[in-house]
Amino acid sequence: MKNIIKIGIVGYGNLGxxxxxxxxxxxxxxxxxxFTRRDPKTLVVADNSVKVLSIADAEQYKxxxxxxxxxxxxATDLPVQGPQFAKMFNTVDSFDTHAKIPEYFEAVDEAAKxxxxxxxxxxxxxxxxxxxxxLLSQCVLPEGNDYTFWGRGVSQGHSDAIRRIxxxxxxxxxxxxxxxxxxxxxxxxxxxxxxxxxxIRDCYVVAKEGADKxxxxxxxxxxxxxxxxxxxxxxxxxxxxxxxxxxEMPHGGFVIRSGxxxxxxxxxxxxxxxxxxxxxxxxxxxxxxxxxxxxHRLSNEGATGAKTVFDIPLAYLSPKSGEELRKQLL
Amino acid sequence: MKNIIKIGIVGYGNLGxxxxxxxxxxxxxxxxxxFTRRDPKTLVVADNSVKVLSIADAEQYKxxxxxxxxxxxxATDLPVQGPQFAKMFNTVDSFDTHAKIPEYFEAVDEAAKxxxxxxxxxxxxxxxxxxxxxLLSQCVLPEGNDYTFWGRGVSQGHSDAIRRIxxxxxxxxxxxxxxxxxxxxxxxxxxxxxxxxxxIRDCYVVAKEGADKxxxxxxxxxxxxxxxxxxxxxxxxxxxxxxxxxxEMPHGGFVIRSGxxxxxxxxxxxxxxxxxxxxxxxxxxxxxxxxxxxxHRLSNEGATGAKTVFDIPLAYLSPKSGEELRKQLL
Numbered sequence: 001m002k003n004i005i006k007i008g009i010v011g012y013g014n015l016g017x018x019x020x021x022x023x024x025x026x027x028x029x030x031x032x033x034x035f036t037r038r039d040p041k042t043l044v045v046a047d048n049s050v051k052v053l054s055i056a057d058a059e060q061y062k063x064x065x066x067x068x069x070x071x072x073x074x075a076t077d078l079p080v081q082g083p084q085f086a087k088m089f090n091t092v093d094s095f096d097t098h099a100k101i102p103e104y105f106e107a108v109d110e111a112a113k114x115x116x117x118x119x120x121x122x123x124x125x126x127x128x129x130x131x132x133x134x135l136l137s138q139c140v141l142p143e144g145n146d147y148t149f150w151g152r153g154v155s156q157g158h159s160d161a162i163r164r165i166x167x168x169x170x171x172x173x174x175x176x177x178x179x180x181x182x183x184x185x186x187x188x189x190x191x192x193x194x195x196x197x198x199x200i201r202d203c204y205v206v207a208k209e210g211a212d213k214x215x216x217x218x219x220x221x222x223x224x225x226x227x228x229x230x231x232x233x234x235x236x237x238x239x240x241x242x243x244x245x246x247x248e249m250p251h252g253g254f255v256i257r258s259g260x261x262x263x264x265x266x267x268x269x270x271x272x273x274x275x276x277x278x279x280x281x282x283x284x285x286x287x288x289x290x291x292x293x294x295x296h297r298l299s300n301e302g303a304t305g306a307k308t309v310f311d312i313p314l315a316y317l318s319p320k321s322g323e324e325l326r327k328q329l330l
Numbered sequence: 331m332k333n334i335i336k337i338g339i340v341g342y343g344n345l346g347x348x349x350x351x352x353x354x355x356x357x358x359x360x361x362x363x364x365f366t367r368r369d370p371k372t373l374v375v376a377d378n379s380v381k382v383l384s385i386a387d388a389e390q391y392k393x394x395x396x397x398x399x400x401x402x403x404x405a406t407d408l409p410v411q412g413p414q415f416a417k418m419f420n421t422v423d424s425f426d427t428h429a430k431i432p433e434y435f436e437a438v439d440e441a442a443k444x445x446x447x448x449x450x451x452x453x454x455x456x457x458x459x460x461x462x463x464x465l466l467s468q469c470v471l472p473e474g475n476d477y478t479f480w481g482r483g484v485s486q487g488h489s490d491a492i493r494r495i496x497x498x499x500x501x502x503x504x505x506x507x508x509x510x511x512x513x514x515x516x517x518x519x520x521x522x523x524x525x526x527x528x529x530i531r532d533c534y535v536v537a538k539e540g541a542d543k544x545x546x547x548x549x550x551x552x553x554x555x556x557x558x559x560x561x562x563x564x565x566x567x568x569x570x571x572x573x574x575x576x577x578e579m580p581h582g583g584f585v586i587r588s589g590x591x592x593x594x595x596x597x598x599x600x601x602x603x604x605x606x607x608x609x610x611x612x613x614x615x616x617x618x619x620x621x622x623x624x625x626h627r628l629s630n631e632g633a634t635g636a637k638t639v640f641d642i643p644l645a646y647l648s649p650k651s652g653e654e655l656r657k658q659l660l
Contacts, residue, residue: 101660129470132466252600261612269612270582285591286470290470314462325465330428
């Protein structure tokens with residue numbers, strides 16, 4: 001391969017590790033460096049031949065890195081890091097606070113454009129692959145309804161909410177889509193579904209010694225926003241069981257468009273996209289890496305500013321030529 | 331709406347009608363004319379205020395039509411019409427002879443480019459939406475396997491093959507994916523599936539009076555390429571039943587990517603896209619119409635030549651602005 005794409009990672013949590021593994025599956029890419037806020041010497045990375053550096057030194061590596069993948073969180077890291085690194089590098093991130101995407105886009109666009117860099121924001125699966133399918137299926141079927149179901153998967157936010165309850169030592173919460181609701185949607189019925197009808201919340205909780213389990217269960221089930229609008233199951237388990245059976249990060253979900261076409265709109269047309277993931281951060285990392293390729297190529301063509309998954313032709317994600325793609329995949 | 335996109339249709343069979351219905355669902359579009367090889371006066375169209383014209387007169391309407399949607403067949407119509415009309419109009423077609431896509435692309439590209447027109451070929455669902463999902467999921471999960479299942483749906487080619495058998499008056503063949511194979515794929519097993527393990531062929535046949543049904547059944551089941559590699563069911567029914575229960579054109583299918591990620595590739599990741607269509611030609615027509623919008627916009631930006639679904643950013647399919655899309659759908 002002549003032109004290896006040199007990738008940098010900022011932030012080495014679950015997502016950063018997911019990106020590291022994904023890069024290894026793409027022979028046209030190479031991990032050039034991992035930047036961390038921690039003491040670089042303390043970081044144990046999957047491939048110990050990779051440079052681990054302080055995030056403060058990133059700017060010095062501007063010329064050694066084609067695309068920087070930002071693996072920080074959306075709450076506090078990315079709002080600062082997105083615009084900051086877009087001034088120095090081409091960037092890819094997974095900013096996922098849906099309500100704040102417009103302002104984040106503007107900030108990154110401004111920073112990237114004024115420095116002739118190219119960034120793509122909000123890459124992953126939701127926002128990301130799910131958004132692409134919402135857009136595509138709405139354009140194909142303008143008359144219809146959208147349904148998104150999440151799970152079965154771990155919700156970090158809901159697990160954290162349980163952990164903050166007094167007497168709780170550990171907890172994992174799974175969001176589970178309700179099969180009968182999915183089936184109703186797939187049948188073309190176009191049902192109106194309440195929150196309770198779409199998802200179950202399944203909680204595995206380790207109580208501290210002597211804690212009042214009935215009280216914990218009640219606090220979970222009545223917690224507004226997080227649990228009170230759902231049918232919630234609470235199961236108390238041991239610390240060992242939590243570690244043994246609930247330390248993976250599965251997730252997934254379904255985006256379904258149920259539309260109508262033809263004379264008197266008599267025909268039901270269902271478009272469905274779904275994910276079943278053993279590892280949420282590894283899939284997200286894999287999507288980020290595919291878009292890093294696209295950003296590298298578009299940047300070489302002179303594009304600047306901020307983009308989203310809506311703006312990039314699919315061909316740019318692939319190492320194959322247009323000719324190969326038409327022959328093999330169309 | 332200020333800039334209505336004026337669409338022309340060439341060929342008014344099932345697909346042409348599907349396009350006609352789809353245009354009505356898109357308020358930024360208008361059907362300007364239908365061109366036919368038949369005597370225009372004999373054509374009964376859904377909206378009788380629409381101009382019906384001879385295909386021979388199409389060139390005179392060059393300035394009245396923004397995008398021409400070619401609804402002819404891939405065997406004999408499109409190889410001629412594609413390059414021919416790409417010289418005069420921006421075009422969209424559903425050319426679906428997979429093996430001949432590269433040469434068809436070249437012919438349309440040359441014709442469009444040398445006349446400053448823009449064409450997109452092979453739009454629909456396979457090739458089309460299925461191809462897009464194959465490409466996207468391969469790029470996200472480079473280590474894995476692709477599976478495509480078709481159905482439950484009517485196969486025109488297989489139905490025609492049965493109708494050519496002596497003693498057969500009418501027939502409809504449904505291709506049906508086998509659930510247990512689908513479930514194996516979804517489980518992440520990465521099975522190797524034979525032809526017989528993936529699809530069943532279900533045939534509804536009307537025999538002529540006095541015909542030898544056992545002989546017909548045997549001829550169907552042993553027909554090479556079409557049926558002999560499959561488990562095939564043959565059910566004899568009356569002409570009335572065929573008309574009453576088998577005159578619709580349902581179809582659909584599944585594109586599944588089963589990949590692996592992470593340390594020692596230990597995590598299964600499944601990406602699935604599926605369609606469940608009451609009307610195959612109406613869904614195909616709806617996809618063609620969405621891409622007509624993209625072609626109109628890209629042509630206004632100065633693009634020329636031939637494109638495929640791999641080359642068009644999804645945002646171009648939508649009447650909404652980038653800002654609206656980021657806010658509402660990302």
